[in-house]
Amino acid sequence: MDDMQNPFERLYNLLDIARGLPAHHTALDVWASAFKISPSDLPGLISSLQSLIDDVSHCRTVVEKFVPGDKTRFFVPLDRVDALLTNQNLLGLWSAYKSYLDEATMLGLGFGIYAMSQFHPASSSSSSPQIIEFIKKLDELLEECLVSEIAPELKKLFIKHLEAIRAALLGFLVDGGEALEAAVDNAIGSILRHGESIKAESGSGKEFVKGFFDVLGKVNDLVSGYQTTAQIASSTAVTLLLPLIS
Incomplete structure (x- = not known):
C-alpha cells in the first residue's frame, strides 16, 4: 500500500x-x-x-x-x-x-x-495496476458486446453486469470489497440463471462470453484475496460457468 x-x-x-x-x-x-x-x-x-x-x-x-x-x-x-x-x-x-x-x-x-x-484492500502493491487493467478490459468488452451478434436480451444483461463491476472496481481501493463482491456474485447468479441461452450463443457472441468469463474469474480472484474469512463469490462458482462456453 x-x-x-x-x-x-x-x-x-x-x-x-x-x-x-x-x-x-x-x-x-x-x-x-x-x-x-x-x-x-x-x-x-x-x-x-x-x-x-x-x-x-x-x-x-x-x-x-x-x-x-x-x-x-x-x-x-x-x-x-x-x-x-x-x-x-x-x-x-x-x-x-x-x-x-x-x-x-x-x-x-x-x-x-x-x-x-x-x-486495507489497497495493501497489495499490485492492486492498483490490476484494477486499471481490469477496467481497461471491461471497457473493451463493453465495445465488443455492443457490436457482437449476441441476442439482444443477453446483450442487455451483460452490459448491466459490465457496468456494475466497473463501478465497483473504481471504488474498491477506497471503500473495500463489499460492492465488488455483490457485483461479482450478482453476475455469476444471473449468468447461471440464463445458462441455456448463453450456451446457445455462437460466433462473435461466444467469443465475447469467453472474454467476459475470463475477466470475471480474475476479478473474482481479487475479491477472494480481499476476503480472508469469507468468500462470497468463490473460484468454484466461476468454474461452474465454464460449461456454458465449452
Whole structure:
C-alpha cells in the first residue's frame, strides 16, 4: 500500500518532519516548513492544515472499516494528533506543542501503517495496476458486446453486469470489497440463471462470453484475496460457468 493510499503513512511522514524542527520556532513556521509553503501563504496554510485534519479523520474511518478486533491502539495516537491541532496557537513556540508527538504517538501511527498494509484492500502493491487493467478490459468488452451478434436480451444483461463491476472496481481501493463482491456474485447468479441461452450463443457472441468469463474469474480472484474469512463469490462458482462456453 503506497503512501498516497495510506493515510497513516501520509500523517506519520508529515508529523515526523514537524517533530524534527527546532523547538524555538513558532508553530506557524514549523507547519509552513512541513508543508513546504511560505509562512505568509495563508490560503495555502489553511488548505494544508485542513488536509492534515482530513487525514486524521480518514485514519479513523479506515480503522473502523477494515481493522478487526480492538481498535483502541490505533485511536490513541490519533487523539493525540487531534489534541495538537485543536490546542495550539500558531504564533506560540513549537516547544509548547512538540510533546504531543512523543515516541509513543509516533509508534502508534507506525502500527497504523502496518495495519493498513495488512487489512486495507489497497495493501497489495499490485492492486492498483490490476484494477486499471481490469477496467481497461471491461471497457473493451463493453465495445465488443455492443457490436457482437449476441441476442439482444443477453446483450442487455451483460452490459448491466459490465457496468456494475466497473463501478465497483473504481471504488474498491477506497471503500473495500463489499460492492465488488455483490457485483461479482450478482453476475455469476444471473449468468447461471440464463445458462441455456448463453450456451446457445455462437460466433462473435461466444467469443465475447469467453472474454467476459475470463475477466470475471480474475476479478473474482481479487475479491477472494480481499476476503480472508469469507468468500462470497468463490473460484468454484466461476468454474461452474465454464460449461456454458465449452
